[in-house]
Amino acid sequence: PDLMHYKYKKLRAMEGTGTGDGSRGRIGIPFGLNMYENLPFWYEFFTRLNFNVVLSPESSRKLYLKGQHTIPSDTVCYPAKLLHGHVEALVEAGVDAIWYPCMSYNNDEGIGDNHFNCPVVAYYPELLAANVPALKETRFLDPYVGLWRHKDFKKRAVRMMQEEFGIPRQETERAVAAAYSAYDAYVQDVRQTGMAYIEYARAHEKNIVVLCGRPYHIDPEINHGINDLITSFGFVVVTEDALSYLEDYAPRKVLNQWTFQSRMYNAARYVCTQPDMQVVQLVSFGCGTDAITTDEMRSILEEGGKLYTQLKIDDINNLGAVKIRIRSLMAAMDARKVRPSAQDGAAS
Structure with a gap:
């Protein structure tokens, strides 16, 4: 049993139309950094709004080299450097828009003095927007959002989806509620699977x-x-x-x-x-x-x-x-x- 392998396979499977019909087009999500944390939320949110979610390809050395010419500093961590290749691959895939929001805060789990994302995770979308010329060929959506404040996020999501895609308020509100439920279900699944693996280890x-x-x-x-x-x-x-x-x-x-x-x-x-x-x-x-x-x-x-x-x-x-x-x-x-x-x- 290997929980890293379990989580990776579960997240990679979050692609396609899900509960929707894909009628609003294809929205690309780069598979890196905090998307390993928040993908269950965004996948449910956009499929409920009838988007077809397209993940960037699995990370590889080849994908890293694809975006290497746009990396402004070699001092940043390798997981961040990989994002350049991920977004270029999504542009090449011809998606209608790429969704990669800035998130200063993570969800508040009540176990720390605060609940920030590190600066690289929080604001890398802005660096990509400024350094990857290929993103000018598509709609790159990188708004500031905070999932930890449920009511505020719902208001902001309603406004964003109306302005960007003309989606009615009630539809977005239902999608937000479903997204929070999907994220909570993912968190619980990881915890329960971890406990099952621990029981397996002790039994063997x-x-x-x-x-x-x-x-x-x-x-x-x-x-x-x-x-x-x-x-x-x-x-x-x-x-x-x-x-x-x-x-x-x-x-x-x-x-x-x-x-x-x-x-x-x-x-x-x-x-x-x-x-x-x-x-x-x-x-x-x-x-x-x-x-x-x-x-x-x-x-x-x-x-x-x-x-x-x-x-x-x-x-x-x-x-x-x-x-x-x-x-x-x-x-x-x-x-x-x-x-x-x-x-x-x-x-x-």
């Missing part, structure tokens, strides 16, 4: 690795198959969003204002209470906020008597060093199992 006496990262780290091009490598060593893989709700809010040494980081902190705290779980944190090279989270994650885990393993990844897909780190984790886990019995023997 397997250790569990909680892969802590961002929603987009489930992308095989971004994680380079690290989850497959971990399961090949006999671990069951779950993700931080399947566990974070099991711990309440707790203050940290730093300002805990990012949703994705809050989930990792809570998941790490929960792992400290479970003898058969260990954390592996995925960090995309160039992530500024993870300069803070890595220290916090290490502190939480080591204070809870757990091991801390960090894997820093970028566009290089050689997993030799990763194999060494995973084997080292396994050896350390085995050593911790042996040590108490050895001490007991010495005492006797």
Whole structure:
């Protein structure tokens, strides 16, 4: 069982007309960054409004190279760089419009001091609009929206859909309600599936690795198959969003204002209470906020008597060093199992 693989397949299946008939045309959605978080919402919203949702192709090295000439800075993380190829592919697909809104805030899960998206995730649509000439060939819709304020978003959505597509108010309001329900159902499905995988691991006496990262780290091009490598060593893989709700809010040494980081902190705290779980944190090279989270994650885990393993990844897909780190984790886990019995023997 591998929750990263499960989530990726479930999200990639969200394409087509869904509950609608596609009569309002084809709307493209780039499959990257926070769309791994919000796609269930937008897919339901637009299919209810009778759009045919077209996802950009699966990420690949070839797709990255397609948009590489429009990347203004190599200092940004690889998941963001991939977006340039995603939007160019949607333009080539001839969609009627591309939807990629700016989102300063994520949904408020009540587990942090605030619930921001990081600046790259929040505002990358504006950077794309300014740097990808091909977007002038289509309607690129990148409004500022906030899903966490349900009533405000409904008002804004009604106004946007009326202005852009002439959609009546009542129709948009129904689509908004359905979209929130679809997002909640997706969140619950991830949590329930995670619990089922944990039960499987315990029934088969397997250790569990909680892969802590961002929603987009489930992308095989971004994680380079690290989850497959971990399961090949006999671990069951779950993700931080399947566990974070099991711990309440707790203050940290730093300002805990990012949703994705809050989930990792809570998941790490929960792992400290479970003898058969260990954390592996995925960090995309160039992530500024993870300069803070890595220290916090290490502190939480080591204070809870757990091991801390960090894997820093970028566009290089050689997993030799990763194999060494995973084997080292396994050896350390085995050593911790042996040590108490050895001490007991010495005492006797």
